[in-house]
Amino acid sequence: MTMWFEDFHVGDHLESGDEIEITAEGIIAFARAYDPQPAHLGEPGAAVHLSALAASGWHTAAITMRLLTQLGVVGPVGLEVNLTWPTPARPGDRLRVEVVVTSKRESNSKPDRGIVELRYDTVNQFGEVRQRTRAMIMAWRRRSTASWPGARTAL
16 A cells, blocks of 8 residues: 555554564564674673663664555655664564654645655554654655656555
8 A cells, every 4th residue: 555645634643453573583683684782682791781682773663664564654755764762672572553644745846746744653562662753754646647757556
């Protein structure tokens, strides 16, 4: 599913229907490949940093992107993102994404698109926020794909 500029309305709330569970094995595998720090590898020194095994923030961000694609809010082009990780994701967390459309405006220079601002939290099954995000995206306006060159049916 792709969301077009017209599909976004300020104040809309969207929530991923799916959850993705974080496992100790997944945390360690992601860390070995992309963020090999002690707290993410389950090494003895991990307790010093985060008190126990914790997912890399980038692992949480990757899960968030997966959930956002299922909602269709990432077909548009990302322009800016601000991420914070208030609490670490742990083994056993089942993550979902809650999205709020905070603003939108038509492009001043490109009539075929607009800018949408989103705030979304990645939360576990207890409602604890593991990642907080503010993002600006560029979303295309809905129009016949035959009316513009190089158009794709899904972005």
